[in-house]
Amino acid sequence: xxxxxxxxxxxxxxxxxxxxxxxxxxxxxxxxxxxxxxxxxxxxxxxxxxxxxxxxxxxxxxxxxx
Numbered sequence: 001x002x003x004x005x006x007x008x009x010x011x012x013x014x015x016x017x018x019x020x021x022x023x024x025x026x027x028x029x030x031x032x033x034x035x036x037x038x039x040x041x042x043x044x045x046x047x048x049x050x051x052x053x054x055x056x057x058x059x060x061x062x063x064x065x066x
Contacts, residue, residue, distance in 0.1 A: 010038070017065065019044035019057035030055045 010026035022028075022043045028036045036055055044057035051058045 014047075018047070018061055020047055021045075028055045 010022040010024035013021040013023070015021060022038055022045060023041065024038075026038045026043070028038070028043075028045055030036065031054075046054050046057045046061075048061040048064060050060045050064060052060070
């Protein structure tokens with residue numbers, strides 16, 4: 001997906017052993033190609049693959065730690 005220069009972009013923060021945080025408006029495409037628009041000022045996106053509410057993080061990664 002290409003962005004136009006005039007469009008706003010979300011800031012992205014990768015949390016160590018945790019989710020990807022999106023600050024600002026964004027659209028996330030899941031593994032099935034379904035597009036999800038963020039609705040919060042900061043949104044956590046699952047990176048561990050085990051969330052029950054993918055593509056959003058539900059904190060399951062905390063249970064997977066050693």
